[in-house]
Amino acid sequence: RGRYPCGSASGNLKDTFVGARNGRYRLLKIVIENEQLVVGSSRQPVGSWEKDYDYFVLPLLEDKQPCYILYRLDSQNAQGYEWIFIAWSPDHSPVRQKMLYAATRATLKKEFGGGHIKDEVFGTVQDDVSLNGYKKYLISQSSPAPLTAAEEELRQIKINEVPTWP
DSSP, X not given: OOSSOXXXXXXXXXXXXXXXXXXXXXXEEEEEETTEEEEEEEEOOOSOHHHHHHHHHGGGOBXXXXXXXXXXXXXXXXXXXXXXXXXXXXXXXXXXXXXXXXXXXXXXXXHHOGXXXXXXXXXXXXXXXXXXXXXXXXXXXXXXXXXXXXXXXXXXXXXXOOOOOO
């Protein structure tokens, strides 16, 4: 047995995931209790995903307690509804808690079904995972990656090249 819990999903959580994938929930807060991933809280949709977002997500974030939040968008892919996977790990939470959550992240995504997860957001402060923070994340994902030093040097050479004609 390892130092940290295996982080398996409880039977109740697996049943909840079935309902979630069918559109029953807008949000699931997943926590670790007694070495099991369990539903800490859930919400059903009220408005559009954007209207529900900050109203549902932000009150569930605790200053010293990591958690996962699965948040359902209104869009669907071939597998069903698309979800945002939020990994909340506040700076002031105990290191052991942070490690437990980091160690169970892949298990939770696998149990839920990775094909349903459209985006993953990691946050240590509420601004990281607010609706505005999520939108900033989307913009950063669509931007081109920064150039390496070698790529930047090559770009400058091309800019400064003088065309020569035979």
